[in-house]
Amino acid sequence: MGLGLLASRTLRSARLRTTNFHHLRRSIVSTTELQNAEAAQAQAEPSPADLPPRTPLAGARVHFPNPDDAIEVFVDGYPVKVPKGMTVLQACEIAGIDIPRFCYHSRLSIAGNCRMCLVEVEKSPKPVASCAMPALPGMKIKTDTPLAKKAREGVMEFLLMNHPLDCPICDQGGECDLQDQSMAFGSDRGRFTEVKRSVVDKNLGPLVKTVMTRCIQCTRCVRFATEVAGVQDLGMLGRGSGEEIGTYVEKLMTSELSGNVIDICPVGALTSKPFAFKARNWELKGTESIDVSDAVGSNIRIDSRGPEVMRILPRLNEDINEEWISDKTRFFYDGLKRQRLNDPMIRGPDGRFKAVSWRDALAVVAEVINQVKPSEIVGVAGKLSDAESMMALKDFLNRMGSNNVWCEGNGPQPNADLRSGYIMNTSIGGLEKADVFLLVGTQPRVEAAMVNARIRKTVRATQAKVGYVGPAADFNYDHQHLGTGPQALAEIAEGRHPFCSILMNAKNPCIIVGAGVFERPDKDAIFSIVETIAEKAKAVRPDWNGLNVLLLNAAQAASLDLGLVPESDKSIESAKFVYLMGADDVNLDKIPDDAFVVYQGHHGDQSVYRANVILPASAFSEKEGIYVNTEGCAQTTIPAVPTVGDARDDWKIIRALSEISGVRLPYDTLSGIRSRIKTVAPNILQIEEREPAAFSYSVKPEIRQEISNTTFEAAVENFYMTDAITRASKIMAQCSALLRKK
Amino acid sequence: MLGRLAAQRLLEIRQAFRLGPQGSRSFSTALNYHIDSPDNKPDLPWEFTEANQTKVKEILSHYPSNYKQSAVIPLLDLAQQQHGGWLPVSAMNEVARIIEVAPIRVYEVATFYSMFNRTKVGKYHLLVCGTTPCMLRGSRDIEDALLKHLGVKRNEVTKDGLFSVGEMECMGCCVNAPMITVADYSNGSEGYTYNYYEDITPKRVVEIVEALRRGEKPPRGTQNPERINSGPEGGNTTLLGEPKAPPCRDLDAC
Numbered sequence: 001m002g003l004g005l006l007a008s009r010t011l012r013s014a015r016l017r018t019t020n021f022h023h024l025r026r027s028i029v030s031t032t033e034l035q036n037a038e039a040a041q042a043q044a045e046p047s048p049a050d051l052p053p054r055t056p057l058a059g060a061r062v063h064f065p066n067p068d069d070a071i072e073v074f075v076d077g078y079p080v081k082v083p084k085g086m087t088v089l090q091a092c093e094i095a096g097i098d099i100p101r102f103c104y105h106s107r108l109s110i111a112g113n114c115r116m117c118l119v120e121v122e123k124s125p126k127p128v129a130s131c132a133m134p135a136l137p138g139m140k141i142k143t144d145t146p147l148a149k150k151a152r153e154g155v156m157e158f159l160l161m162n163h164p165l166d167c168p169i170c171d172q173g174g175e176c177d178l179q180d181q182s183m184a185f186g187s188d189r190g191r192f193t194e195v196k197r198s199v200v201d202k203n204l205g206p207l208v209k210t211v212m213t214r215c216i217q218c219t220r221c222v223r224f225a226t227e228v229a230g231v232q233d234l235g236m237l238g239r240g241s242g243e244e245i246g247t248y249v250e251k252l253m254t255s256e257l258s259g260n261v262i263d264i265c266p267v268g269a270l271t272s273k274p275f276a277f278k279a280r281n282w283e284l285k286g287t288e289s290i291d292v293s294d295a296v297g298s299n300i301r302i303d304s305r306g307p308e309v310m311r312i313l314p315r316l317n318e319d320i321n322e323e324w325i326s327d328k329t330r331f332f333y334d335g336l337k338r339q340r341l342n343d344p345m346i347r348g349p350d351g352r353f354k355a356v357s358w359r360d361a362l363a364v365v366a367e368v369i370n371q372v373k374p375s376e377i378v379g380v381a382g383k384l385s386d387a388e389s390m391m392a393l394k395d396f397l398n399r400m401g402s403n404n405v406w407c408e409g410n411g412p413q414p415n416a417d418l419r420s421g422y423i424m425n426t427s428i429g430g431l432e433k434a435d436v437f438l439l440v441g442t443q444p445r446v447e448a449a450m451v452n453a454r455i456r457k458t459v460r461a462t463q464a465k466v467g468y469v470g471p472a473a474d475f476n477y478d479h480q481h482l483g484t485g486p487q488a489l490a491e492i493a494e495g496r497h498p499f500c501s502i503l504m505n506a507k508n509p510c511i512i513v514g515a516g517v518f519e520r521p522d523k524d525a526i527f528s529i530v531e532t533i534a535e536k537a538k539a540v541r542p543d544w545n546g547l548n549v550l551l552l553n554a555a556q557a558a559s560l561d562l563g564l565v566p567e568s569d570k571s572i573e574s575a576k577f578v579y580l581m582g583a584d585d586v587n588l589d590k591i592p593d594d595a596f597v598v599y600q601g602h603h604g605d606q607s608v609y610r611a612n613v614i615l616p617a618s619a620f621s622e623k624e625g626i627y628v629n630t631e632g633c634a635q636t637t638i639p640a641v642p643t644v645g646d647a648r649d650d651w652k653i654i655r656a657l658s659e660i661s662g663v664r665l666p667y668d669t670l671s672g673i674r675s676r677i678k679t680v681a682p683n684i685l686q687i688e689e690r691e692p693a694a695f696s697y698s699v700k701p702e703i704r705q706e707i708s709n710t711t712f713e714a715a716v717e718n719f720y721m722t723d724a725i726t727r728a729s730k731i732m733a734q735c736s737a738l739l740r741k742k
Numbered sequence: 743m744l745g746r747l748a749a750q751r752l753l754e755i756r757q758a759f760r761l762g763p764q765g766s767r768s769f770s771t772a773l774n775y776h777i778d779s780p781d782n783k784p785d786l787p788w789e790f791t792e793a794n795q796t797k798v799k800e801i802l803s804h805y806p807s808n809y810k811q812s813a814v815i816p817l818l819d820l821a822q823q824q825h826g827g828w829l830p831v832s833a834m835n836e837v838a839r840i841i842e843v844a845p846i847r848v849y850e851v852a853t854f855y856s857m858f859n860r861t862k863v864g865k866y867h868l869l870v871c872g873t874t875p876c877m878l879r880g881s882r883d884i885e886d887a888l889l890k891h892l893g894v895k896r897n898e899v900t901k902d903g904l905f906s907v908g909e910m911e912c913m914g915c916c917v918n919a920p921m922i923t924v925a926d927y928s929n930g931s932e933g934y935t936y937n938y939y940e941d942i943t944p945k946r947v948v949e950i951v952e953a954l955r956r957g958e959k960p961p962r963g964t965q966n967p968e969r970i971n972s973g974p975e976g977g978n979t980t981l982l983g984e985p986k987a988p989p990c991r992d993l994d995a996c
Contacts, residue, residue: 200775232844237853238774248849249776249784249831 057093071137076144088130088141089117097143100152100181102159102266103218104131107322108227114159114218116181118151119143127151149185156185159216161192162241163267170214172268174281178216199244205252206734207259207327209276215245215269221261228324229255230456230476245269254739255476256449256719259330263314263323274331274731275311279303284310287640290627291329292384292620293726295515295551296428296450297629298325302333302621302640309333309621309641319429319690320629326449327735328720333621335729339604341616342645353614358646358656365613366661368596369577374401378575381407381564382582382601383553383723386625386637387684388673389617389650390559392665393581395676396654399663404571407559408583409552411518412569416560418700419683420693421527423557423632424451425545426510427690432458434510434546436503436537437466440489440530441712442514442550443473446719448630451550452476465506467499470514470712485711486526493532509537510546515556516715525705531697540696547697550630552715553723554620557628561681580607581650582617584724600653602644603724616647619725623649624670626677626684633690634683774853776831781862788832794824794931798840810841814851817841818858823931827867828859856910864899864906866954867925873912879919880944885909887944888922891951904955915940917972918964922947924954937962941969 056062062082064070069084075095082091087110089099102114112132119130122140127148130141142148160182167173199212217236222245225234233253237246247253253261261270284303291298291312299315312333314325344361345353369377379397381390385407394405406414415421426434431454444452458464459477466479469488482488482499491497503509511534517523531547533539539546551557572578572586575595580586582601588610591597599611602619622643628634643649648656651673658665667673677684683691720736721727776782790798797820805812817840821833834852838845852858859867870876870885885896888907892900899906915921918940926935939950941964953960968975 200773202775232846235846235850237850239854239856242774244774246775248774248846248853 055096057096057098062094071135073135073137073139073141075141077140082135086135088119088121088128088133088135088139091135091139092119092130092141092143099130099143100185101131102177102181102216103220105220105223105264108220108223108264111219111223114216115155116152116159118148118155120145120148120151152185153187156182157187157190157192160186160190162197162213163216164196164213166214166268170211170268171209171271171276172214172265176268177266197241202246203250203252204247204270205254205258206731206738207273207331208253208261209271209273211269211271212244212246213269214267216267217243217245218266219245220264220266221245221270224261224264225253225255225258227460228260228453228457229257231255231258252739256326256328256445257324257453259327260314260324272311272331274334279305279310285640286313287638288315289621289637289640290635291325292554292627292637293328293332293723294326294448294450295553295556295630296320296448297554297627297633297635298329298450299635300325300329304621304640307641309336319427320631320633321450322453324450324453328449328722328726328732331731331735332726332729334731335603335725335727336619336621338730339724339728340619340644340647341602341604341608341614342647343616344646345614347612358648361613361615362653362657362660365598365615365657369400369661372576372596375404375571376574376576377402377404377579378566378571378577379405379579379581380572380583380586381405381555381559382580382584383408383555384620384725385555385559385582385650386620386623386627387558387562387634387677387681388625388670389581389654390555390562390564391673391677391680392651392654392658392667393579394562394564395665396658396661396663397579399658399665400661403567404575405564406566407553407555407564408585409515409518409556410560410564411520411523412566413523414518414560414565415524415527416563416565418693418695418697419561419632420545420547420696421700422515422549422551422560423693424512424548424550424630425540425693425696426548427631427633427692428454431455431510432461433544434458434506434508435462435464436506436509437464438492438499438503438509438511438533439466439468439470439479440511440513440526441470441517441715442512443470443475443714443716444512444550445474445476446714446716447514447516447552448550449719451630465502467503471714473714485709486522486529486707487709489526489529489533490707493529493536495536503533503537506537508544508546509534509539510548511537511539512548512550514550514712514715515552516713520708520710522705522708524703525707527697528703528705529707531700534697540698545692545696554627554629557630557632558626558634558681558684561628561684562677563680580611581654582724583607584727600650601724602647603728605724605727615653616645617650617653618643618647622647625649626674626687628684631690632683632693634685634687636687776849776860782830782832784831784835786830786832788825788830788836790821790836791824791930794820797931802840811843811847813841814843814848815855818848818852820931822858823927823934826865826930827863827925827927828861831860859908861897862899862906863908863925863927865904865926865928866906866951867927868905868907868951869910869923869925870907871911871913871915871919871921871923872909873916875912875916876920881920883944884920884922884942884947888947888951891948905951913938915972918966918969922950924950926954940964940972941966 064083070081071084072079072081073091075092075097078095080095082094092099099117101117103111110132112129115129117130118127120142121128201212202210204210219236222234226232233247233251237244237248262272283305287302289300289302291300298321299317301313301315302309303311312330314323316323343355344358346356348354377397377400379393381393397405456477467482468479469482471484492500513530517526534547572590578591578595578597580599584605584607597611598613599607600615600617602617620637621640623639626634626636655665667676718736720732726732801813801816817837822829825833829852834848835845838848870881872881892905894900897908915938921938921940924937946965950960
């Protein structure tokens with residue numbers, strides 16, 4: 001036995017003894033100075049002189065409604081000015097200090113029940129729950145003292161008492177607030193030797209998976225459901241250690257925003273059911289893109305792994321979707337994997353499709369298009385088309401001599417002349433300033449869930465009145481049903497309706513007309529009545545524009561900006577060549593039997609049954625394209641995953657086809673086509689900036705149309721299935737089977 | 743090593759002290775979620791009786807009309823008295839309808855308070871106080887005697903539907919510990935009583951149960967014949983004479 005070995009043995013046994021000794025008087029606090037908090041505190045007094053300047057956390061904005069209301073507080077000795085009424089936690093955020101929290105959420109009411117945000121305040125005998133404590137002038141807040149740390153460690157120990165140690169099998173693992181904060185405040189061992197409690201899992205529907213044993217009772221989901229989603233289904237049941245979140249009577253969460261509880265849950269109690277056990281969040285590549293399932297253009301992050309979209313999460317955009325997204329946006333991604341068109345195909349004489357090469361497919365299309373008369377060529381852009389492809393389609397068909405190009409959903413005679421006549425002039429964020437809403441033929445809850453969330457937020461905050469004209473519909477805020485048809489509008493315009501006085505006395509009246517009205521033959525008359533009402537209610541002023549149209553599809557605003565207007569509304573009945581660019585909701589019966597139909601798109605949906613040639617295109621998750629949302633804000637998608645099979649970007653297909661057809665389009669790159677768009681509609685290139693409409697309806701020519709007696713119809717039949725991707729989605733199919741209000 | 747041994751020993755001691763099959767203590771009579779049963783499901787009709795409708799109006803009149811939800815506890819209590827001591831889910835829905843809140847807000851209240859029973863109880867619901875003073879004075883023996891005599895488990899109703907035994911927290915009668923409470927639902931909300939029986943013994947508690955079974959109303963209060971209310975056994979030991987004159991000037995004379 002060498003001397004070295006002997007020495008190490010002695011040393012090891014000595015070390016063993018000391019660890020054993022520590023074991024006996026083990027403590028939850030791992031840092032030794034914390035075991036004597038007061039003494040350490042005396043040493044750790046920071047000197048305010050040499051503090052580095054701090055930046056507010058996560059872009060926290062300070063807005064002083066009244067400069068006199070500013071108060072000064074000191075956070076760790078650093079002076080910050082905050083408006084009166086802010087909480088200590090918000091003051092700390094402005095000072096650039098992140099306070100750990102579970103129950104506090106900036107968009108929900110304050111509960112103050114997790115106690116994780118405890119801080120020390122000078123002259124206060126006990127640690128203070130910073131989320132619920134208003135900041136007072138001259139308050140000296142200390143966030144990193146031993147006392148605050150010890151308090152949080154104590155809270156953490158209690159939270160972990162009943163929390164299962166199943167992080168390895170928990171879907172929240174890696175993005176779990178509890179996991180992250182236990183790294184900072186958790187102990188390496190527990191003192192709890194009792195049995196952990198267990199809670200029965202709840203069935204909240206096909207979207208939200210529950211593992212209620214992991215719940216730490218922060219009540220964020222209860223507050224979200226009650227305040228934002230407007231469905232009072234969730235509640236806190238029982239008391240003490242038996243407390244649990246639930247619905248009591250088994251009930252599915254029938255909200256179009258229910259998926260957001262997955263994001264706000266700080267632990268793994270509420271997780272995504274479709275995403276369960278599919279991937280770990282650190283394997284995923286996040287791509288910041290936008291949503292195309294409705295006209296809102298919610299900002300999303302597409303999380304992908306290799307060629308597969310794994311999940312979709314919201315991205316913060318205060319002006320559009322805040323930090324929520326609708327269930328359709330969040331869960332329709334599985335439609336991107338089903339029913340995809342991956343090869344160019346030609347329908348043979350036997351009626352079956354045969355995969356061919358791009359060269360052959362384009363040659364066939366070019367041959368047919370050159371044989372028909374220019375007036376018999378019709379092009380229809382689909383709901384999900386980006387601005388570039390619609391520009392290319394219009395340019396191509398114009399060069400072929402046809403001017404019959406339109407986008408579905410815009411009706412037979414769209415108004416593309418006045419931009420204010422088809423966008424949301426108030427802007428989505430501006431809805432919060434309105435005090436009276438008049439909804440005409442629109443059900444924002446199913447047509448644009450995020451706009452509805454804004455209206456609900458406004459109604460809750462300011463008790464704004466809502467009047468609704470249209471078929472009986474489901475609202476999650478108080479509203480008055482004024483009528484079902486345009487007659488009710490005529491009554492309001494003539495001042496015969498009781499709602500009139502509310503509208504006339506409003507400071508910022510907001511009228512929202514649904515895009516479903518576009519399909520009506522008397523739409524001009526309806527718009528002129530609405531404009532009369534707007535004029536009487538003074539809804540359009542230099543400082544306020546309250547006359548809005550709520551669009552239905554992602555492509556609509558851009559198509560009207562680009563002037564995709566058909567020459568005649570009967571063109572499809574006499575067409576010989578129909579080019580459907582992702583258009584799946586055109587009435588296929590109207591297309592003559594002898595017409596040659598080209599379907600360019602990414603999903604084998606309804607129009608494929610009529611198509612003669614299929615040209616596979618890429619979906620929104622696979623291409624870069626500009627979309628203009630309903631408020632006129634242009635945003636762009638970013639490719640997150642590679643295209644499927646042999647599919648190509650829409651505009652590239654049309655560019656290639658134009659060359660084979662002998663009318664070569666003069667752009668070869670995305671920037672080339674964008675400079676072409678700039679000459680047509682420069683606002684589309686103002687990415688992430690909302691370009692308001694320049695002229696209001698007042699320059700419109702007079703309308704000589706009579707309103708009809710037909711009642712308004714619901715524009716969206718099924719919230720969960722509106723386009724080719726959502727119709728291919730299995731999750732959306734489950735949702736429409738289980739969650740729709742019958 | 744020593745520490746681990748000590749911890750293990752501690753665990754053994756704790757396990758030895760742990761209650762039998764009852765395991766964890768249940769605070770109320772039911773689970774925190776609803777399971778449909780023939781006599782308790784949401785689609786069963788339920789409404790307040792004619793007499794209670796006026797009581798409902800009276801209760802609501804105590805609160806401002808925009809704070810109707812404040813009436814949730816008195817209304818639940820009334821509904822419980824009317825429905826024989828327990829609240830079916832349809833009764834909670836009816837209360838929610840009256841106070842114009844979502845049903846879940848009523849469920850939250852009803853599950854929070856252990857005095858609201860969400861499963862069936864007997865016509866006489868016997869609640870044994872289990873808090874420290876009563877426990878030290880033998881409340882566990884009282885409960886054992888009750889359960890043995892009635893042949894039921896805790897929170898179970900006897901076959902004839904007359905009795906059920908539950909546990910409750912301190913009712914403030916510690917000076918007369920141990921005590922039980924008898925919630926009498928046999929006569930609806932009109933004849934509802936909630937009486938304390940104090941200074942009981944395992945023998946006396948069985949006598950009370952038998953008296954109740956016969957339809958008698960045993961005298962409430964202390965069951966120790968030597969005591970008057972919460973006075974000491976065998977009469978007062980202090981303050982026996984006339985009270986002394988006030989030590990200061992006579993206020994009445996001023």
